[in-house]
Structures are given as structure tokens and as C-alpha cells.
Amino acid sequence: xxxxxxxxxxxxxxxxxxxxxxxxxxxxxxxxxxxxxxxxxxxxxxxxxxxxxxxxxxxxxxxxxxxxxxxxxxxxxxxxxxxxxxxxxxxxxxxxxxxxxxxxxxxxxxxxxxxxxxxxxxxxxxxxxxxxxxxxxxxxxxxxxxxxxxxxxxxxxxxxxxxxxxxxxxxxxxxxxxxxxxxxxxxxxxxxxxxxxxxxxxxxxxxxxxxxxxxxxxxxxxxxxxxxxxxxxxxxxxxxxxxxxxxxxx
Amino acid sequence: xxxxxxxxxxxxxxxxxxxxxxxxxxxxxxxxxxxxxxxxxxxxxxxxxxxxxxxxxxxxxxxxxxxxxxxxxxxxxxxxxxxxxxxxxxxxxxxxxxxxxxxxxxxxxxxxxxxxxxxxxxxxxxxxxxxxxxxxxxxxxxxxxxxxxxxxxxxxxxxxxxxxxxxxxxxxxxxxxxxxxxxxxxxxxxxxxxxxxxxxxxxxxxxxxxxxxxxxxxxxxxxxxxxxxxxxxxxxxxxxxxxxxxxxxx
DNA sequence: GCGGCGCATTGACCCAGGTCAATTGCACCG
DNA sequence: CGGTGCAATTGACCTGGGTCAATGCGCCGC
Numbered sequence: 001x002x003x004x005x006x007x008x009x010x011x012x013x014x015x016x017x018x019x020x021x022x023x024x025x026x027x028x029x030x031x032x033x034x035x036x037x038x039x040x041x042x043x044x045x046x047x048x049x050x051x052x053x054x055x056x057x058x059x060x061x062x063x064x065x066x067x068x069x070x071x072x073x074x075x076x077x078x079x080x081x082x083x084x085x086x087x088x089x090x091x092x093x094x095x096x097x098x099x100x101x102x103x104x105x106x107x108x109x110x111x112x113x114x115x116x117x118x119x120x121x122x123x124x125x126x127x128x129x130x131x132x133x134x135x136x137x138x139x140x141x142x143x144x145x146x147x148x149x150x151x152x153x154x155x156x157x158x159x160x161x162x163x164x165x166x167x168x169x170x171x172x173x174x175x176x177x178x179x180x181x182x183x184x185x186x187x188x189x190x191x192x193x194x195x196x197x198x199x200x201x202x203x204x205x206x207x208x209x210x211x212x213x214x215x216x217x218x219x220x221x222x223x224x225x226x227x228x229x230x231x232x233x234x235x236x237x238x239x240x241x242x243x244x245x246x247x248x249x250x
Numbered sequence: 251x252x253x254x255x256x257x258x259x260x261x262x263x264x265x266x267x268x269x270x271x272x273x274x275x276x277x278x279x280x281x282x283x284x285x286x287x288x289x290x291x292x293x294x295x296x297x298x299x300x301x302x303x304x305x306x307x308x309x310x311x312x313x314x315x316x317x318x319x320x321x322x323x324x325x326x327x328x329x330x331x332x333x334x335x336x337x338x339x340x341x342x343x344x345x346x347x348x349x350x351x352x353x354x355x356x357x358x359x360x361x362x363x364x365x366x367x368x369x370x371x372x373x374x375x376x377x378x379x380x381x382x383x384x385x386x387x388x389x390x391x392x393x394x395x396x397x398x399x400x401x402x403x404x405x406x407x408x409x410x411x412x413x414x415x416x417x418x419x420x421x422x423x424x425x426x427x428x429x430x431x432x433x434x435x436x437x438x439x440x441x442x443x444x445x446x447x448x449x450x451x452x453x454x455x456x457x458x459x460x461x462x463x464x465x466x467x468x469x470x471x472x473x474x475x476x477x478x479x480x481x482x483x484x485x486x487x488x489x490x491x492x493x494x495x496x497x498x499x500x
Numbered sequence: 501g502c503g504g505c506g507c508a509t510t511g512a513c514c515c516a517g518g519t520c521a522a523t524t525g526c527a528c529c530g
Numbered sequence: 531c532g533g534t535g536c537a538a539t540t541g542a543c544c545t546g547g548g549t550c551a552a553t554g555c556g557c558c559g560c
Contacts, residue, residue, distance in 0.1 A: 084409075084499065086496050086499060087495055087496060087499070088496075092409075092413055094409070094412070105402060105405060106402055106405040106406050107402070108398050108399055108401075108402035109398075109399045109400075109402035109403040109406065110406075114406055134391070134394065134395065134398065135391070137388075137394065138387075138388045138389070138391055138394060139388070141384070141385070141388055144384065144387065144388060144394065145384065147398070148358050148359075148384065148397070148398075148401065149358055149359045150359075151358075151398065151401035151402060151405065152355060152356055152357070152358035152359035152401060153359040154405045155355060155356040155401065155404045155405055155408070156356050156359065156360075156364055157408075158405070158407075158408025158411070158412065159334075159342075159344070161408070161411070161412040162344075162408060162411040162412055162456070163342055163456070164456035166546075166547090167546075167547065197507070197508090198507070198508060198509095199507080199508090206412070206413070206414040207547075207548090208547070208548050208549075209507090209508075209509095210508090210509075210510080210547085210548080210549085211546090211547060211548075212508095213508065213509050213510080214509085214510085214547090217509080217510095229508090229556080245337055246336050246337060246338075249334065249336060249337070416516075416517090417516075417517065447537070447538090448537070448538060448539090449537080449538090457517075457518090458517070458518055458519075459537090459538075459539090460517090460518080460519085460538090460539075460540080461516090461517060461518075462538095463538065463539050463540080464517095464539085464540085467539085467540095479526080479538090
């Protein structure tokens with residue numbers, strides 16, 4: 001079972017025999033199901049089709065480009081990086097996935113994973129066979145709705161990288177978004193660990209690693225953040241939000 | 251009813267009274283339903299929940315940012331541009347939608363349209379109430395699958411803009427993709443009309459309009475294309491594909 | 501403690517593409 | 531047919547951020 005995380009209660013569904021039907025607290029589907037009431041027999045269905053992965057160690061791949069698609073997965077612990085490599089073998093980071101987030105959604109259309117996914121630290125997953133969860137969704141409208149929403153959300157996330165923003169705007173937005181995502185999981189919004197290397201951040205933001213260094217240094221000089229190796233503390237959140245406002249638009 | 255288009259047969263489903271249940275030939279859902287066999291009563295359901303829009307003239311909006319989301323729509327004719335405006339009022343073009351393509355999918359997650367959609371020429375739509383089509387999808391697994399696929403596809407399209415590509419790569423990829431999309435609709439892959447202004451292309455590709463001009467001119471000088479106002483002919487498709495290979499990765 | 505490794509930082513330089521300012525050219529119109 | 535207006539083009543110049551090369555620094559094994 002998932003270790004309890006700071007600031008977040010473990011979720012469980014009382015079954016009528018007094019036992020509890022446990023969902024891992026970070027699983028992206030537990031909240032959806034709990035929020036809409038449930039039909040116990042169907043939650044059982046959902047529970048049964050989950051497969052909790054053994055720990056995946058740093059550097060190990062979860063799937064590779066053009067592998068057959070069969071399952072989506074919610075990250076339970078750790079960080080997953082997705083990337084593609086271009087024809088010259090250069091890596092292009094597509095995204096980072098934190099606990100509670102779902103990987104593999106972009107594989108549905110082609111039935112092959114269109115990118116690689118690798119663990120940046122020890123990772124635990126909940127895997128869901130996609131055919132099975134889709135079938136189940138036909139009987140659980142709430143689940144279907146949740147899947148539609150997850151997919152739709154990911155379309156919107158594209159804008160983050162798509163705009164022609166300055167290096168500073170990108171970096172600020174990256175930090176603010178990370179902070180929000182950690183906060184949504186009940187972790188600190190102001191102090192957290194950058195679990196990815198500078199080169200990965202740079203690559204993701206379509207910047208040079210050198211630029212990331214320089215911008216972080218500038219942010220630190222201006223009192224926006226304090227950085228120590230991979231630990232970061234956001235000191236002036238409003239200023240960061242302001243710097244990111246064109247990217248985040250709210 | 252939709253006027254027949256060159257190179258594409260009109261689709262119809264024979265009903266047992268000898269009459270035909272017509273789907274507009276460009277509607278994104280007709281193919282999905284026809285390809286998987288059908289249950290006539292349910293196709294009727296789908297047919298009934300379609301609302302064919304009256305013509306929307308150039309410059310008219312289909313929806314605006316933060317409008318309540320209620321329907322997705324397949325483009326039947328014309329081109330739709332989606333865009334957002336940043337805090338300084340500058341426009342950011344998110345995409346162009348040609349006949350057969352579906353707009354509004356990125357609105358599902360928030361229940362509000364996250365962008366504006368405007369007609370670039372006279373546009374005809376098939377609107378589908380989203381709650382209704384979602385409900386219907388629970389009874390038509392093929393339709394649900396199709397919706398999942400459409401959504402998943404749009405996630406992938408993001409990469410197109412996300413990479414750090416050169417102006418030349420972007421422009422070449424834009425032309426190749428347009429060509430493929432027209433070809434998929436049975437139109438010419440080598441001669442077509444750029445239905446959007448240069449500034450829109452530039453904005454979409456995150457380039458300056460001047461750069462688009464210069465690149466098109468360079469392509470023309472090198473014999474890759476012939477451009478006349480908004481008409482374009484692709485003369486050296488292999489060279490364009492080569493120029494776009496890093497973006498398209500295949 | 502020492503050497504080596506890999507990530508991160510810093511500095512010097514350069515260039516793709518942005519910006520600004522004209523100019524062209526098509527379309528529409530009275 | 532000249533005038534008006536907007537999109538597109540062209541040229542001159544500038545700069546954000548990339549590239550390259552060197553250096554720093556925490557960490558690990560020995």
C-alpha cells in the first residue's frame with residue numbers, strides 16, 4: 001500500500017462487511033470515484049483492474065516509443081519524465097509527471113506509445129489496462145467523464161510550451177506550476193525538490209542548460225527564490241506569478 | 251445537406267424503409283460509426299443530436315473564451331481559427347481547423363471554452379451537445395473509443411509547436427501537415443489555398459510575419475513551392491518532408 | 501585524503517530571427 | 531480611374547539566448 005503522505009489523508013471506502021476497500025491515496029481515479037458517490041460492485045471492478053507496479057528505479061524505463069499501448073498509469077510516487085528523440089538522437093523532454101498524474105494518455109489514438117517514459121527517482125505506479133478501464137467507463141459515466149477530463153486537460157497543457165515566451169517567463173511559469181502541483185498533493189508550495197536535472201528542465205523549457213542556470217541565479221539575486229543544488233524555496237511568490245502571467249494567463 | 255466534395259463520396263446509411271439516414275460527408279463521427287458497423291437505432295440517436303449550424307461568415311465567432319462549454323463541433327466547411335489573447339491583448343493562434351476536424355475538445359476539462367474560435371471564411375458546423383454525446387457514448391463503445399482517440403490525438407499535436415525548431419522547419423512542417431490534412435479529405439495534396447492570413451500563420455508558428463514572408467520566398471527560390479497570394483503549390487514534396495523531418499519525426 | 505566523474509556554473513562570442521520603418525501591390529469603391 | 535486601406539513584402543539593424551570552452555564543485559570509490 002502507498003505510504004501515507006504528509007498533509008494528505010489516506011482514502012478508503014467503507015465496505016458493508018466493515019472492511020475497507022482501499023485506493024492508493026495518490027491514484028488519479030480514487031478522487032473521481034469518491035467524489036461522485038459509488039456503486040460498490042463497480043468500484044470493486046475498478047479496484048480489481050488496477051495493478052500496483054513494483055518499484056521502478058531511477059533511470060529505468062516504463063515504456064518506450066512505439067511499444068504497444070495497453071495501459072495508462074497513475075504515478076503513485078516519484079517523478080516520471082517523458083521524452084522523444086529526434087533523428088539526430090537529441091532528446092526532447094515532453095513532460096514531468098508527479099504523484100497523482102496520469103501517463104500514457106497520448107498513446108490512445110495510435111495504440112502505440114508515442115514517446116519514452118523514464119523514472120527520475122524510484123517510481124511506483126498504478127497501471128490500468130486501457131481496454132478494461134474504457135469498458136468499465138461505459139458502465140460508470142462518472143469514470144468516463146473523468147477520463148474525458150484528464151484527456152482534455154492535457155490538450156490545454158500544450159500551451160505552456162507552445163507560446164513564444166522569454167526564458168524568464170518560462171522558468172517562472174515552470175516553478176509556479178510545479179509549486180501548484182505539489183500543493184495540490186498536499187505538499188509544500190514554497191519548498192520542494194527539483195527532482196529533474198537542470199539539463200532536463202532546460203530541455204523541457206526549450207532553453208539551453210546555461211540559460212536555466214543564469215535565470216535561476218538572476219531570480220536568486222532578485223530575491224525571488226533561494227536555490228541550493230536541487231532544493232528550491234520560492235521566496236516571492238507574487239513576483240514569480242507576475243513574471244509568469246503571460247504564460248499562465250490568470 | 252453538405253455539397254458533395256471533389257474526390258469524396260457522399261456517405262449514407264441505408265435504412266430498412268429504403269430511405270437513407272444521411273451523415274454529412276465531412277462529419278468527424280460519420281466515419282467512426284460507419285467503420286464499426288452500427289446499430290441503427292443508436293445511429294438515429296447520434297443523428298438526432300446533431301445540429302447543423304447555419305453558415306457562419308468570415309470574422310464571426312463560434313465561441314469565445316470563458317463561454318460556457320456545452321457542445322463540440324465538427325467543421326463541415328470552411329476554416330476555423332482558435333486563439334487566446336494575452337494580458338497585453340496580443341493574439342496567440344492555437345490552431346486551424348479544416349473540414350472534418352473537431353473543435354471544442356479542450357473545453358471539456360473546465361466546462362468553459364479556454365479559447366476563442368473564429369471563422370476565417372464561411373463556415374458550416376455540425377454541433378453535438380457534449381452531455382448528450384457523452385451519454386450516448388456509454389451505450390456505443392465505438393463512439394466512446396472514437397472520442398478518446400480524438401482527444402488523445404490533440405494531445406500529440408502539441409509537439410508540433412512545442413519543439414525548438416527553426417523557422418524553416420516550422421514552415422515546412424506546416425505546409426506538409428496542411429497538405430496531408432487536405433489529402434485526407436480527398437482534396438489535392440499539392441495545390442491548395444492558405445485560407446489564413448500570413449500574420450495568422452506567423453502567429454501560429456510563433457514567428458514574425460516578416461519571417462514567414464522570407465521563408466516562403468526562399469522556398470520558392472529553391473523550387474520547393476510556388477506561391478501566388480494565398481494559393482500555394484508544393485513542387486518538391488520530398489524536399490519539404492526532409493526540411494520538416496525533425497518536427498514530424500517520420 | 502585524493503583522483504575522477506558528471507552535473508552545474510560562468511564568461512566570451514555569435515547568429516537566427518525579431519523589430520522597425522518603408523514600400524509594394526491587390527482589392528474594393530465612389 | 532484615382533484614392534483608400536490593409537496585407538504582404540523588403541531592407542537595415544539589433545538582441546535574446548544559443549554555442550563553445552573553461553572552470554567549479556559535490557560525490558563516490560579506493
